[in-house]
Amino acid sequence: MLIHPQFDPIALQLGPLAIRWYGLMYLLAFALVLFLGRLRIKSQPFSKWQLTELDDLLFYGVLGVVLGGRLGYVLFYKLSYYFSHPLEIFFVWQGGMSFHGGFLGVIFAMWLYSRKSSKPWLAVTDFIAPLVPLGLGAGRIGNFINGELWGRPTDVSWGIVFPQVDTLVRHPSQLYEFGLEGLLLFVIVWLYSSKQRPLGAVSGVFLIGYGTFRFLVEYTREPDDFLGLLSLGLSMGQWLSFPMIIAGILMLRWAYRASRKPFQLRR
Numbered sequence: 001m002l003i004h005p006q007f008d009p010i011a012l013q014l015g016p017l018a019i020r021w022y023g024l025m026y027l028l029a030f031a032l033v034l035f036l037g038r039l040r041i042k043s044q045p046f047s048k049w050q051l052t053e054l055d056d057l058l059f060y061g062v063l064g065v066v067l068g069g070r071l072g073y074v075l076f077y078k079l080s081y082y083f084s085h086p087l088e089i090f091f092v093w094q095g096g097m098s099f100h101g102g103f104l105g106v107i108f109a110m111w112l113y114s115r116k117s118s119k120p121w122l123a124v125t126d127f128i129a130p131l132v133p134l135g136l137g138a139g140r141i142g143n144f145i146n147g148e149l150w151g152r153p154t155d156v157s158w159g160i161v162f163p164q165v166d167t168l169v170r171h172p173s174q175l176y177e178f179g180l181e182g183l184l185l186f187v188i189v190w191l192y193s194s195k196q197r198p199l200g201a202v203s204g205v206f207l208i209g210y211g212t213f214r215f216l217v218e219y220t221r222e223p224d225d226f227l228g229l230l231s232l233g234l235s236m237g238q239w240l241s242f243p244m245i246i247a248g249i250l251m252l253r254w255a256y257r258a259s260r261k262p263f264q265l266r267r
């Protein structure tokens with residue numbers, strides 16, 4: 001049995017300014033997108049992207065993540081609370097971000113960028129999809145440092161006690177998500193995108209991979225206490241992930257049909 005170290009959520013205190021680990025993980029995520037984007041442009045000339053375009057793309061992506069993530073949390077998880085406390089929607093330092101909201105925010109931001117740059121929308125999402133998973137993984141490390149989004153009670157030998165919650169041994173679900181939605185998804189999508197693929201195919205693989213991994217990990221993650229489990233014993237995260245899987249399958253099928261090429265993971 002392991003015990004969560006209960007890290008101080010504040011990494012650095014500079015007078016009245018507190019720099020939190022979770023904020024640093026967001027900065028790390030955006031830095032990883034920038035680094036991997038530059039690497040992809042240089043190593044994959046078939047992507048037809050320029051380094052100067054990456055900075056604008058990152059700007060749009062940051063807005064999509066932050067605004068979409070916050071609004072998604074408000075709408076998907078605590079709508080009634082924020083309806084009664086509307087000003088607290090802006091209190092982002094209190095926590096409360098939704099991946100699925102951030103995902104929708106990025107999708108919309110990429111649409112805006114595609115209009116500005118005259119690039120096909122799916123070409124934009126195909127380019128950014130391999131850059132995202134490691135940033136997601138950084139966010140899950142931030143969750144673990146904060147001791148939030150803990151797992152369900154378990155008897156596995158690697159279970160962890162989160163003293164700020166109770167004395168039960170729980171799944172370290174944040175680390176499962178780091179491994180699956182972060183590292184493994186990155187390897188899958190990065191390798192798949194290393195060859196030229198039909199328009200929309202890389203985005204489809206990302207949707208299937210993330211949706212599947214998140215759906216599975218949710219079985220080990222404690223549901224939000226203000227929501228619990230919903231219909232069919234599934235969590236909100238699972239209900240939001242299921243459409244991603246379906247959309248990814250349809251997109252992948254459409255991409256290969258449109259290109260008249262048989263689907264293959266490797267060429």
